[in-house]
Amino acid sequence: MRSIRYQEIADELRDRVRNAAPGSLLPSESELSTEFSASRVTVRRALELVRDDGLIDARQGFGWFVATEPVPQRLESLGTIEAQLETSGRDAQRRVLEFAFEKPPAHVRRVLGAAKVLRVKRVNLADGEPFAVVTVWCPAELGERFSLSDVERHPFYELLDGKLRGATQTIGADIAHADEADLLAVPIGAPLLKCRRVTNDADGRPILMSEHLFPAHRTEFVVELPNDVPSVTPAGLRLVE
Amino acid sequence: MRSIRYQEIADELRDRVRNAAPGSLLPSESELSTEFSASRVTVRRALELVRDDGLIDARQGFGWFVATEPVPQRLESLGTIEAQLETSGRDAQRRVLEFAFEKPPAHVRRVLGAAKVLRVKRVNLADGEPFAVVTVWCPAELGERFSLSDVERHPFYELLDGKLRGATQTIGADIAHADEADLLAVPIGAPLLKCRRVTNDADGRPILMSEHLFPAHRTEFVVELPNDVPSVTPAGLRLVE
């Protein structure tokens, strides 16, 4: 069986990088070149492969270093909306509208499996203008630890820091009804993006359910598809029953 | 019973390939030639037989290698909508509505940078019911290779097989206007999911732009977020200007 040299080198480098501290420098390309008895071009191709994995990065005149963020964010190049607002210098606020312990609606109960839940409804503002209405449900025994001011001051993921592990997110569309139209300052019947998310804890059990409504004229989802595209049809779409 | 040499060789190769790692390289044709004491042409015919099984593939100047899985679909656990329909036993059809070479609208021209484009508009049916209206733009010099029946019979990604590399997909919402409402068999003002996609070629240049409209009551996007969730806010959302 033949083998490609730069792939061998890339594998070796991946191994080393995984056991190295983030931010630490790799040997220079010419050093690696002599060490592997390969030309600089070959070493470079290997390095570029590892970079494509998100494990390392390079700066001209400086060198190759282990990437600080070992978990590459393949899914989307954009961060959270809050971080976006912050970097663009806009002011982000949230206003809690409702905060109640109650019996969950059927579709929430089916997912969370709790007889009593905390429901928090709030509106998110960017520069004073509303851009999202968010409803979050979580089991009552978890929600009892939070006060209204906790929820008002901190995002939910901070309060549950470290407990959240993965999520499934479905994106749909709806039109604004009277209640939502009022909150989002759009006319009744305006198109909305509706996002339902089920967030799991470290053990994979769902512990958080949330519904987000965005006015379509101000928001859109962006998904980067770095690899081969299997179809012109949007990936991730499914027909609902 | 005389056995045909290149079929014997093909059988032997099939055996080896099944026990080899995907992506690994086979010996070169001339090596196999000496190993099997057969001419290179004969070995080649055997290799081509195995390739027709989909087990291996070749690249000129590189070699023969064990075929990898069709597509490493990391992004979402769901496949394309066509594959979904197929596995669920539903009937998928498409009907081409418009097929024209013309000057592109501004937002298409800005992305593709072409003075003339091919625009194809079609409606997708599942079990006879419409579930998507799709418009695809591509530069005229690329589109000239395709006929109307090409587009009607094959998905676009098949016609451009191997050329497509990555894409950026934005998901938004809109309401159905008269034209779309008619095509999708929904009332005017019904919520629609609107997906715009820019697909790039191997060099990262955009070569395809498409717009997809789905009736919201029948469709939704599903995005799996396997890693840490940074926020309760949906990932990938951004504010538009």
Place this chain on the structure above:
DNA sequence: CATCAGACTTGTATTATAGTTGTCTACATG
């Protein structure tokens, strides 16, 4: 302290070579 030269780094070419597949022609054999 500010500045500048020099050593070292990555980024990006070009050229060369050996090895590979893709394709063709010519010929032999049953």
Place this chain on the structure above:
DNA sequence: CATGTAGACAACTATAATACAAGTCTGATG
């Protein structure tokens, strides 16, 4: 006529060797 052998050539790939541009750091110099 299908099957197999032998050979030649084009096109492509991986790799090496080299050169130069451009960015980063360090330390000497004034």
